[in-house]
Amino acid sequence: MIENEKQRTELSEFGEFGLIxxxxxxxxxxxxxxxxxxxxxxxxxxxxxxxxxxTTDLLIEGIHFDMTYMPLKHLGYxxxxxxxxxxxxxxxxxxxxxxxxxxxxxxxxxxxxEIYSGIYLACEKYNVDVVGGDTTSSVSNLFIAITVxxxxxxxxxxxxxxxxENDLICVSGDLGGAYMxxxxxxxxxxxxxxxxNMQPELSGFDYILGRQLKPExxxxxxxxxxxxxxxxxxxxxxxxxxxxxxKHICKNSNLGCSIYEDKIPINIVTVxxxxxxKIDPTIAALSGGEDYELLFTISQADYDKIKDLEExxxxxxxxxxxxxxxxxxxxxxxxxxxxxxxxxxxxxx
Amino acid sequence: MIENEKQRTELSEFGEFGLIxxxxxxxxxxxxxxxxxxxxxxxxxxxxxxxxxxTTDLLIEGIHFDMTYMPLKHLGYxxxxxxxxxxxxxxxxxxxxxxxxxxxxxxxxxxxxEIYSGIYLACEKYNVDVVGGDTTSSVSNLFIAITVxxxxxxxxxxxxxxxxENDLICVSGDLGGAYMxxxxxxxxxxxxxxxxNMQPELSGFDYILGRQLKPExxxxxxxxxxxxxxxxxxxxxxxxxxxxxxKHICKNSNLGCSIYEDKIPINIVTVxxxxxxKIDPTIAALSGGEDYELLFTISQADYDKIKDLEExxxxxxxxxxxxxxxxxxxxxxxxxxxxxxxxxxxxxx
Numbered sequence: 001m002i003e004n005e006k007q008r009t010e011l012s013e014f015g016e017f018g019l020i021x022x023x024x025x026x027x028x029x030x031x032x033x034x035x036x037x038x039x040x041x042x043x044x045x046x047x048x049x050x051x052x053x054x055t056t057d058l059l060i061e062g063i064h065f066d067m068t069y070m071p072l073k074h075l076g077y078x079x080x081x082x083x084x085x086x087x088x089x090x091x092x093x094x095x096x097x098x099x100x101x102x103x104x105x106x107x108x109x110x111x112x113x114e115i116y117s118g119i120y121l122a123c124e125k126y127n128v129d130v131v132g133g134d135t136t137s138s139v140s141n142l143f144i145a146i147t148v149x150x151x152x153x154x155x156x157x158x159x160x161x162x163x164x165e166n167d168l169i170c171v172s173g174d175l176g177g178a179y180m181x182x183x184x185x186x187x188x189x190x191x192x193x194x195x196x197n198m199q200p201e202l203s204g205f206d207y208i209l210g211r212q213l214k215p216e217x218x219x220x221x222x223x224x225x226x227x228x229x230x231x232x233x234x235x236x237x238x239x240x241x242x243x244x245x246x247k248h249i250c251k252n253s254n255l256g257c258s259i260y261e262d263k264i265p266i267n268i269v270t271v272x273x274x275x276x277x278k279i280d281p282t283i284a285a286l287s288g289g290e291d292y293e294l295l296f297t298i299s300q301a302d303y304d305k306i307k308d309l310e311e312x313x314x315x316x317x318x319x320x321x322x323x324x325x326x327x328x329x330x331x332x333x334x335x336x337x338x339x340x341x342x343x344x345x346x347x348x349x
Numbered sequence: 350m351i352e353n354e355k356q357r358t359e360l361s362e363f364g365e366f367g368l369i370x371x372x373x374x375x376x377x378x379x380x381x382x383x384x385x386x387x388x389x390x391x392x393x394x395x396x397x398x399x400x401x402x403x404t405t406d407l408l409i410e411g412i413h414f415d416m417t418y419m420p421l422k423h424l425g426y427x428x429x430x431x432x433x434x435x436x437x438x439x440x441x442x443x444x445x446x447x448x449x450x451x452x453x454x455x456x457x458x459x460x461x462x463e464i465y466s467g468i469y470l471a472c473e474k475y476n477v478d479v480v481g482g483d484t485t486s487s488v489s490n491l492f493i494a495i496t497v498x499x500x501x502x503x504x505x506x507x508x509x510x511x512x513x514e515n516d517l518i519c520v521s522g523d524l525g526g527a528y529m530x531x532x533x534x535x536x537x538x539x540x541x542x543x544x545x546n547m548q549p550e551l552s553g554f555d556y557i558l559g560r561q562l563k564p565e566x567x568x569x570x571x572x573x574x575x576x577x578x579x580x581x582x583x584x585x586x587x588x589x590x591x592x593x594x595x596k597h598i599c600k601n602s603n604l605g606c607s608i609y610e611d612k613i614p615i616n617i618v619t620v621x622x623x624x625x626x627k628i629d630p631t632i633a634a635l636s637g638g639e640d641y642e643l644l645f646t647i648s649q650a651d652y653d654k655i656k657d658l659e660e661x662x663x664x665x666x667x668x669x670x671x672x673x674x675x676x677x678x679x680x681x682x683x684x685x686x687x688x689x690x691x692x693x694x695x696x697x698x
Binding site: 042 | 409447481485492
């Protein structure tokens with residue numbers, strides 16, 4: 001089939017989002033129960049007041065993880081958590097999961113048990129039921145496809161396309177750590193390959209290693225907002241870097257934004273590692289992926305409720321569309337936010 | 350990680366079902382909305398009267414399909430249909446889908462478009478909405494993970510574990526065709542590899558090729574049963590061969606069965622191809638997979654309603670557990686049904 005193609009467009013000519021947009025642009029939803037389809041963190045299903053959220057994420061060996069430094073149990077945990085994060089980013093509660101795993105005969109039963117034990121640990125912690133799946137062989141490599149279903153009251157769903165002009169832009173936790181953890185692991189892998197007797201130098205970097213190897217989904221933030229009666233006007237999880245995610249909110253809400261560089265929360269370990277790699281920590285936060293923090297907007301009227309909450313930082317505000325998507329640098333100059341996500345920095349396609 | 354394992358059990362020591370059983374045996378469902386989990390064609394979710402069904406299936410290049418003879422559009426169509434079949438086997442209506450596709454740079458955008466066009470064609474025909482998914486790169490090969498959600502009234506769900514002693518065992522359509530189609534395609538591939546100038550000899554075999562390359566899910570049978578007021582007492586789709594599927598019903602319903610060899614419906618093209626390959630057509634029906642017909646049981650009281658329905662064949666009846674799972678041969682001898690499914694005949698791990 002492939003040899004006979006008249007025209008050949010390389011996958012790399014599209015980014016991940018461009019490709020998904022391209023392949024799904026003609027979809028028209030037919031069922032009354034299909035409330036929202038492609039284009040948010042999760043799909044919304046169900047005509048009643050109690051609705052369901054559905055999300056699917058793939059984790060592919062050699063693309064999303066490297067078996068040389070990714071412990072199998074962590075891999076399972078992470079594969080589960082990244083899906084929980086998508087449900088949580090809609091303000092929902094993850095409840096059920098199906099697991100698809102395809103592994104080559106390089107993997108033993110014990111190896112699959114390790115992956116499953118990580119998935120089950122995450123399900124225990126986030127109170128999610130594994131209800132089905134498929135386990136099969138592959139010719140090479142390991143491939144994990146997880147689908148998570150969540151519950152939510154119709155009135156509480158938070159979409160990406162509902163931010164309002166002048167809303168405050170907030171993030172949970174800190175950013176860029178997972179990416180610096182990845183760079184550290186990649187460096188130690190190269191060192192090890194050059195000289196297998198070298199011991200990896202990982203001490204003191206637990207924080208960023210944990211961010212990369214064992215991320216958490218911020219259910220606690222959802223609960224914190226609810227406890228403080230703060231209803232986000234829009235929300236998304238930060239899987240591909242702050243820049244990529246805020247641009248999703250801007251595009252879908254038909255608005256612009258101003259993000260203040262000096263407000264972006266970055267952990268001190270992330271900063272020092274970035275300096276070691278001669279990378280601007282702001283770039284790591286903007287374009288490094290896999291932090292799985294929440295990015296959300298709130299009405300200015302909620303400022304007093306949020307300003308003293310630990311773990312939440314106000315980093316800017318939404319503007320009209322004509323103002324564009326801007327980063328206000330430490331020196332006060334306004335720079336257009338670049339579309340680069342984690343994919344672009346790394347090895348997508 | 351893998352090198353350091355203390356104990357190594359090969360995946361091949363378990364069959365597919367053994368492996369899934371092993372990896373999921375300790376699951377305990379926590380949510381009230383998780384009605385049924387692992388162990389049927391699809392999971393059942395939702396505490397209300399209107400429930401949801403969820404199923405996930407993987408299709409892996411080199412394991413489930415071979416790009417040398419599987420047209421990409423057919424591949425997409427089949428990937429969708431095998432999931433619809435799982436929902437239908439619960440007596441449900443497939444309504445939504447998420448698509449996960451991971452492809453190496455050997456695949457072009459046009460190739461992915463072909464796969465998606467096949468998926469969309471199936472969704473159009475079966476009236477299913479694509480609501481989300483993930484598209485990403487892989488180091489090698491093509492992986493397709495599809496999750497389908499369905500709707501059903503709680504009172505209408507048909508499980509595997511609810512067959513009753515003396516119930517009649519029925520199948521839709523005919524069996525063994527998809528497997529003979531696979532063998533034919535494999536043979537022509539070998540011929541082509543030996544001499545690329547040879548033209549494949551596929552004429553006259555459209556039926557079995559269609560069974561392998563473009564299977565359908567039997568929504569029509571579900572509607573036929575409903576129209577005739579026949580409520581199956583148990584049901585499963587035949588993805589791994591009749592023997593494997595009836596053994597699932599027996600095990601889950603805690604019963605035995607008697608299947609009559611001379612009643613098993615086999616198409617004439619399947620029979621003649623089997624003869625050419627010197628394979629007993631009954632073996633093709635029992636152990637060849639991918640027919641996606643429905644296997645179900647009905648009360649003897651429904652015999653008059655079903656006996657004249659085209660497309661449905663009564664092939665035996667359920668017995669008590671002590672009688673075992675038996676095939677009554679043409680000569681009248683009783684043979685214990687072997688557990689071999691499609692996997693065992695083919696190349697699972």
